[in-house]
Amino acid sequence: MAKETFEFQAETKQLLDLMVHSIYTNHEIFLRELISNASDAIDKLHYESLTNRDLLEGDTGFEIHITPDADAHTLTISDNGLGMNRDDLIQNLGTIAKSGTKAFLEKLKEAQEANSEVTDKDMIGQFGVGFYSAFMVADSVTVVTRKAGESQAYKWESTGDGQYTLDECEKPKHGTSIILHLGSDFYGNDKEENYTDRDKISGLVKQYSDYIRYPITMDYTVKEKPKDADGKVIEDAPEEEHVETRTLNSMQPLWTRNKSDIKPEEYKEFFQHQFFEWEDPMEIFHTKAEGAVEYTALLFIPGRAPFNLYYTDYEAGLQLYSRHVFIMDKCKDLLPDYLRFVKGLVDSPDLSLNISRELLQQSRELKLIGRNLEKNILKTLARDLDKDREKYEKFWAEYGKSLKIGIYSGMMTGENNVDKLKDLLLFMSSKDGKLCTLKEYVGRMKEGQQKIYFATGKDRAAIDAMPQMELLRDRDLEVLYMLDPVDEFAVQAIGEYEGKKFHSVSQGDLDLDDDEYKEEKKKAEDLAKDNEGLLKDIKDYLGDKVADVRLSNRLKSGAVCLVADAAGPSIAMEQAFAVADNPLLKARRILEINPHHDLFNRLQTLHEGGKDSQGFQDYCQLLYDQALLLEGILPDDPAAFAQKVAQMMAR
Numbered sequence: 001m002a003k004e005t006f007e008f009q010a011e012t013k014q015l016l017d018l019m020v021h022s023i024y025t026n027h028e029i030f031l032r033e034l035i036s037n038a039s040d041a042i043d044k045l046h047y048e049s050l051t052n053r054d055l056l057e058g059d060t061g062f063e064i065h066i067t068p069d070a071d072a073h074t075l076t077i078s079d080n081g082l083g084m085n086r087d088d089l090i091q092n093l094g095t096i097a098k099s100g101t102k103a104f105l106e107k108l109k110e111a112q113e114a115n116s117e118v119t120d121k122d123m124i125g126q127f128g129v130g131f132y133s134a135f136m137v138a139d140s141v142t143v144v145t146r147k148a149g150e151s152q153a154y155k156w157e158s159t160g161d162g163q164y165t166l167d168e169c170e171k172p173k174h175g176t177s178i179i180l181h182l183g184s185d186f187y188g189n190d191k192e193e194n195y196t197d198r199d200k201i202s203g204l205v206k207q208y209s210d211y212i213r214y215p216i217t218m219d220y221t222v223k224e225k226p227k228d229a230d231g232k233v234i235e236d237a238p239e240e241e242h243v244e245t246r247t248l249n250s251m252q253p254l255w256t257r258n259k260s261d262i263k264p265e266e267y268k269e270f271f272q273h274q275f276f277e278w279e280d281p282m283e284i285f286h287t288k289a290e291g292a293v294e295y296t297a298l299l300f301i302p303g304r305a306p307f308n309l310y311y312t313d314y315e316a317g318l319q320l321y322s323r324h325v326f327i328m329d330k331c332k333d334l335l336p337d338y339l340r341f342v343k344g345l346v347d348s349p350d351l352s353l354n355i356s357r358e359l360l361q362q363s364r365e366l367k368l369i370g371r372n373l374e375k376n377i378l379k380t381l382a383r384d385l386d387k388d389r390e391k392y393e394k395f396w397a398e399y400g401k402s403l404k405i406g407i408y409s410g411m412m413t414g415e416n417n418v419d420k421l422k423d424l425l426l427f428m429s430s431k432d433g434k435l436c437t438l439k440e441y442v443g444r445m446k447e448g449q450q451k452i453y454f455a456t457g458k459d460r461a462a463i464d465a466m467p468q469m470e471l472l473r474d475r476d477l478e479v480l481y482m483l484d485p486v487d488e489f490a491v492q493a494i495g496e497y498e499g500k501k502f503h504s505v506s507q508g509d510l511d512l513d514d515d516e517y518k519e520e521k522k523k524a525e526d527l528a529k530d531n532e533g534l535l536k537d538i539k540d541y542l543g544d545k546v547a548d549v550r551l552s553n554r555l556k557s558g559a560v561c562l563v564a565d566a567a568g569p570s571i572a573m574e575q576a577f578a579v580a581d582n583p584l585l586k587a588r589r590i591l592e593i594n595p596h597h598d599l600f601n602r603l604q605t606l607h608e609g610g611k612d613s614q615g616f617q618d619y620c621q622l623l624y625d626q627a628l629l630l631e632g633i634l635p636d637d638p639a640a641f642a643q644k645v646a647q648m649m650a651r
């Protein structure tokens with residue numbers, strides 16, 4: 001095969017361009033990225049060799065070897081991992097398959113424009129741009145690799161300018177060598193960033209890659225006086241040179257160490273690197289368990305929710321290890337979906353390495369571990385809510401939605417998440433604009449109050465302006481604000497809390513307990529009887545847009561509002577379904593008119609002029625459109641609405 005030239009995929013080019021004309025200042029992390037890739041490749045071979053020992057080709061000691069060459073100005077990182085064949089090279093080092101990379105590029109641009117605090121070190125690697133970071137320090141990169149179990153080796157070369165070449169070559173050992181031809185700023189003793197300097201390299205390995213599970217080695221030329229047969233130094237002999245291979249990392253995985261010996265910075269560094277995060281975790285769980293099943297878990301709640309947490313491309317799951325041997329990256333079956341934001345790993349000697357990953361995920365041990373971890377996490381969250389409200393509210397702002405989704409999606413999957421999660425929910429209250437739990441709400445309910453009132457809207461101001469709120473405000477009744485479309489679904493799934501049912505201020509009868517309300521209700525019923533003809537004609541004009549037209553006893557100063565029948569979804573839920581392209585669930589809309597508003601008298605007068613008169617019909621339409629607007633919904637025909645309002649204003 002002759003040498004072939006390939007073009008990088010457009011996105012890769014963009015990324016390479018960023019690396020070459022580096023906006024990154026923290027170049028040194030390239031080493032961490034390449035070591036990490038080497039370790040991943042060894043992990044893969046290690047795992048596969050458990051069922052196919054031939055792949056090891058007689059080689060048993062895994063190793064990552066670093067060779068700085070001050071004369072050739074190169075730095076080589078070699079591993080005896082799985083290696084790559086031709087297809088792998090094209091696939092892995094020519095394209096960026098990950099959808100997150102585009103988002104990375106955008107985020108990076110944003111950060112640059114905003115001149116934000118986010119440093120390059122923080123961002124790089126988060127979206128898997130690891131290998132390309134080599135171009136920050138290298139003018140060109142050569143990759144020589146042979147896949148374990150295959151005979152042909154390949155050489156990949158690029159200067160990072162949009163093209164790369166592939167050629168066949170010889171490589172006796174399986175695995176990969178990445179040779180960096182360092183740029184002139186990155187070699188030479190006079191340079192601050194001299195990556196051919198052994199002290200520099202060993203320092204970086206200690207700093208960033210100490211816990212890598214395989215030895216990271218480097219050769220040192222040592223000048224020593226020879227020793228005699230008894231091991232004693234021969235003092236008068238001239239010094240001799242020999243090469244000594246030293247291991248630079250301690251190789252002890254962080255999670256196997258004692259909690260009390262681990263410094264917060266170590267957890268932080270591990271979390272950021274292992275899980276491509278760039279902020280500190282907000283919670284760390286490091287547990288060792290023995291008993292029915294033995295395991296160590298090191299879990300983190302990231303400081304910030306990933307932008308795609310609720311999108312289908314988000315991959316939840318924990319890393320799995322057995323006796324420190326990596327099994328898989330994203331095991332989804334450990335934690336319930338509502339904890340999808342938790343990152344971390346589980347290492348258990350009780351997990352069998354010799355069964356397929358699919359079967360492993362079904363295993364009894366795994367389920368048991370998962371249940372324990374879930375309990376642990378929920379207990380910690382409950383403790384935070386109780387003891388450190390500020391911290392919990394921060395958690396809530398990032399992940400509250402996930403718990404709320406968990407409550408109602410549990411209904412569909414048959415898990416009962418309600419009891420586990422209902423006491424962890426927070427809603428903003430009309431009382432003080434602060435977040436409160438359901439327990440707090442119920443604890444301060446007014447005497448005789450039977451229901452937990454809530455209102456749905458896009459923000460606090462929109463809800464406060466709802467005509468339906470006025471009556472409750474007058475009665476000093478606390479209302480919970482449902483500001484997120486999922487809130488109402490969660491509340492529906494809970495149904496009732498401590499025997500108190502949830503009740504939307506825009507749905508059904510408010511059922512207040514006081515005499516005044518009952519009297520008002522009675523009055524409205526009498527008035528409705530007197531105006532039966534009027535209400536029927538409005539309903540007839542609006543047709544199937546509304547299920548009913550009624551006189552309101554919930555409105556104070558507002559003229560109209562739209563409510564939903566108590567049986568069936570609310571209007572907000574209907575809207576949420578519509579957004580999700582599921583128009584099946586429709587609210588039964590009821591138009592309520594305030595009989596004490598001047599507008600009502602006007603309506604009566606117009607009605608006397610005939611139900612077919614233009615004036616009456618225009619009023620009916622405008623009333624309905626107004627009610628829609630109050631719910632944040634556009635009138636069906638905004639132009640006609642504007643036209644009618646304009647005509648009336650001109651009169």
Ligand SMILES: Nc1ncnc2c1ncn2[C@@H]1O[C@H](COP(=O)(O)OP(=O)(O)OP(=O)(O)O)[C@@H](O)[C@H]1O
Nearest residue numbers: 037038041083092093125127128129130131132176
């Ligand atoms: N030393 C290596 N041995 C074998 N394959 C490698 C090696 N280095 C890189 N690769 C392959 O190239 C791919 C791309 O590497 P890159 O560092 O860009 O991303 P990644 O490692 O997949 O993502 P991340 O950096 O987010 O872990 C890897 O997924 C792997 O398949």
